[in-house]
Amino acid sequence: MPKISPSDITPEHAYLSRxxxxxxxxxxxxxxxxxxxxxxxxxxxxxxxxxxxxxxxxNTDELGQRLTSYExxxxxxxxxxFSLRKExxxxxxxxxxTSPWTVEVAxxxxxxxxxxxxDLLAFxxxxxxxxxxxxxxxxxxxxxxxxxxxxxxxxxxxxxxARYVRFExxxxxxxxxxxxxxxxxxxxxxxxxxxxxxxxxxxxxxxLYGSPLLPxxxxxxxxxxxxxxxxxxxxxxxxxxxxxxxxxSLWMASAPREYGFFANVNPEVSHPRWSQATExxxxxxxxxRTTLFNGYGEQVAHLYEGMDLSQWY
Amino acid sequence: xxxxxWLKRSWLQALAHxxxxxxxxxxxxxHLHGAFIVDPVREITTRTGRTALVxxxxxxxxxxxxxxxxxxxxxxxxxxxxxxxxxxxxxxxxTFAGLDYRFQWDLLxxxxxxxxxxxxxxxxxxxxxxxxxxxxxxWQKRLGRNWKRLHRLVYLAGILxxxxxxxxxxxxxxxxxxxxxxxxxLILRVPRVREAVSNVRR
Numbered sequence: 303m304p305k306i307s308p309s310d311i312t313p314e315h316a317y318l319s320r321x322x323x324x325x326x327x328x329x330x331x332x333x334x335x336x337x338x339x340x341x342x343x344x345x346x347x348x349x350x351x352x353x354x355x356x357x358x359x360x361n362t363d364e365l366g367q368r369l370t371s372y373e374x375x376x377x378x379x380x381x382x383x384f385s386l387r388k389e390x391x392x393x394x395x396x397x398x399x400t401s402p403w404t405v406e407v408a409x410x411x412x413x414x415x416x417x418x419x420x421d422l423l424a425f426x427x428x429x430x431x432x433x434x435x436x437x438x439x440x441x442x443x444x445x446x447x448x449x450x451x452x453x454x455x456x457x458x459x460x461x462x463x464a465r466y467v468r469f470e471x472x473x474x475x476x477x478x479x480x481x482x483x484x485x486x487x488x489x490x491x492x493x494x495x496x497x498x499x500x501x502x503x504x505x506x507x508x509x510l511y512g513s514p515l516l517p518x519x520x521x522x523x524x525x526x527x528x529x530x531x532x533x534x535x536x537x538x539x540x541x542x543x544x545x546x547x548x549x550x551s552l553w554m555a556s557a558p559r560e561y562g563f564f565a566n567v568n569p570e571v572s573h574p575r576w577s578q579a580t581e582x583x584x585x586x587x588x589x590x591r592t593t594l595f596n597g598y599g600e601q602v603a604h605l606y607e608g609m610d611l612s613q614w615y
Numbered sequence: 616x617x618x619x620x621w622l623k624r625s626w627l628q629a630l631a632h633x634x635x636x637x638x639x640x641x642x643x644x645x646h647l648h649g650a651f652i653v654d655p656v657r658e659i660t661t662r663t664g665r666t667a668l669v670x671x672x673x674x675x676x677x678x679x680x681x682x683x684x685x686x687x688x689x690x691x692x693x694x695x696x697x698x699x700x701x702x703x704x705x706x707x708x709x710t711f712a713g714l715d716y717r718f719q720w721d722l723l724x725x726x727x728x729x730x731x732x733x734x735x736x737x738x739x740x741x742x743x744x745x746x747x748x749x750x751x752x753x754w755q756k757r758l759g760r761n762w763k764r765l766h767r768l769v770y771l772a773g774i775l776x777x778x779x780x781x782x783x784x785x786x787x788x789x790x791x792x793x794x795x796x797x798x799x800x801l802i803l804r805v806p807r808v809r810e811a812v813s814n815v816r817r
Contacts, residue, residue: 378653386786389653438785440654485786575732575782580722582715584654589716 358445358511363431365597367583370442372511374585379518380436381537383471383478383490395517398477400538403522407454409543410464415457419522423508425449430505432528434535435567435596441581446526447509452500454542460496464544467499468492469525469536486556492536493549493563494527495605503528503601506539529595529602531565562615564606567596571612631692634673635699638666639706660710664736667703668776670696671743672796675773679803683812694750697769701747704740736779742772770804773797 362368379391384398401419408414427447435441455467473489475481481488498504507526508515515521520537527534533553553561560574569579569592581592595602606614622629642662645651651658674696677689716723727733746766748754755762777797780790802808 374653382786440657485788572729575730577725577730579725579729582654582656587656589719589722591722 358431359429360431360445363433363443365433367433367443368586369431369445370583370585375442375444375510376516376518378442378584380438380532381480381518381520382483382486383480383488383538384518385480392516392518394479398517398521398538400515400517400522403540405523405539405542407458407542407544409468409545410461411544412459412461413457417454419508422449422454422506422523425453427508429512430503430507430526430528432503432526433596434526434528434532435581435592437531437533437561437565437573437578439576439578439581439592440584441590442584444510445512446505446507447512448505448507448526450502451504451506451525452502454506455500455544458544460544463546465496466545466548467494467496468541468543468545468549469494469539470541470543471536472538472540487552490536490552491549492525492534492551494525494534495548496544497605498527498602501602501605503598529567529598531567533561534565564611564614566606566611566615567592568594568611568615570594571615627688627692628695631695631699635670635696635702638662638703656710656715659714660707663703663707663710664780667700667707668780668793670700670703671769671773671776672793672800674700675769675797675800679800679809682809683803697743698747698750701743704743708737708740732779732782734779735775735782739772739775739779742768742775746772770801773801 358369360369377392378388379395380388381391381395384391384394403419405417405422406414407417427449429445429447431443431445433441433443451467469492471490472478473481475488494504505526507520507524508522510519515524517538520535520539523539524537525535525539534551548563551561551563554563567578572578578592580589582589593599642659646655646659674693677693677696680686680689711726712718712723716726727737746769749758749762749765758765774797777790777794780793781787784790803812
């Protein structure tokens with residue numbers, strides 16, 4: 303099975319540290335380099351929308367799918383801690399306090415450690431243009447900034463007993479009014495098998511479109527697992543725990559028949575109430591066919607060899 | 616002057632027309648003013664669907680209001696509200712088939728028949744289509760006693776619409792509230808309940 307290298311996702315020339323992104327250095331140069339590396343693209347970058355912050359290094363993902371606009375990415379959010387309405391999250395999350403912030407990494411590790419946001423930003427930040435496929439059958443293409451989760455996990459040295467990683471969002475009903483709803487078992491919890499967590503494609507994101515994450519996108523730090531449905535990519539993380547048993551996520555607890563642990567994007571395995579065969583690409587006004595593992599099959603299919611994906615949904 | 620005297624006589628009809636047409640005007644207004652920035656297809660789909668349900672509920676409320684409160688005039692807007700409900704159901708379906716699926720038949724077939732949440736909505740829509748066609752007086756005469764039987768299918772359409780709503784959301788609060796209203800409106804039609812309630816009123 304070929305191992306994925308980061309250069310398969312974002313051209314190596316585009317690897318810039320967060321700081322140089324923020325400085326907006328040579329944004330145009332970078333995008334033309336990135337585009338020519340994609341091949342077959344028009345090398346002239348189009349005019350950037352007025353609302354776009356510092357330019358990302360590419361205008362498309364590796365399949366040629368255009369980036370979703372910054373405006374859409376920051377105004378269409380599933381973040382039930384703030385609101386069930388996607389369009390309301392940005393407003394309600396505006397004053398969310400993301401500093402100071404710490405992420406406690408604990409559990410079955412030799413070297414438990416609490417990371418401040420500045421410690422997380424000290425990991426070399428790189429851009430990853432990923433497709434995000436929501437379980438509700440819509441999708442976006444987002445240029446994230448972040449670093450592989452594997453690097454953080456290596457620092458804390460998981461014990462051999464550790465088989466899963468459990469993530470937890472901040473619990474603060476005063477700031478997150480949605481957490482007052484008794485219908486869900488707050489705080490939000492998600493989990494990955496250790497090999498999924500260590501996979502090169504799995505990142506902790508601290509920014510998107512070259513800027514720090516906005517609260518509605520899961521500031522200050524969130525998970526991004528591009529081959530799984532969006533709800534796996536837990537936001538505003540405060541705790542990461544290495545565990546032996548498969549963690550029970552919030553969605554598994556509230557609707558076990560509908561949401562499983564793996565939640566891999568799969569057009570063949572329908573949600574019990576709707577089909578996952580197609581998706582609406584936000585901002586493009588068109589519906590496209592969904593692909594197995596959200597198009598990342600070459601890199602991740604081996605993780606699930608021999609597993610019945612309709613049983614392990 | 617003619618308008619004012621018409622309004623005095625038929626204010627309830629005027630209200631029913633306004634209830635039926637204003638949501639559409641509002642939707643068009645919002646669209647023209649760029650209110651649906653991110654996902655207009657979803658916005659138009661949910662708004663036409665929700666409006667259809669509200670109008671269907673209002674039309675289902677007419678008979679109980681008449682029998683329980685003795686307000687006869689509500690019966691004159693019952694059909695109109697039902698037809699407006701069908702108008703929004705038709706817009707809802709056209710948005711789904713045309714704007715969302717762009718009439719791509721290879722995708723649309725599975726989208727309708729392989730999705731559990733779509734089926735009850737689709738069935739409710741077919742019922743309302745038949746009821747809308749047969750709502751004309753000619754059909755009423757032609758069908759005689761069967762007309763009433765046929766149009767009792769609207770109860771089923773109401774239930775199917777609620778199931779459709781319940782099955783498409785992650786958070787069931789809103790559909791359950793509508794479901795409670797529909798359940799109440801159906802229970803009030805049960806002869807025994809109807810008699811008991813109207814006895815209390817007297």
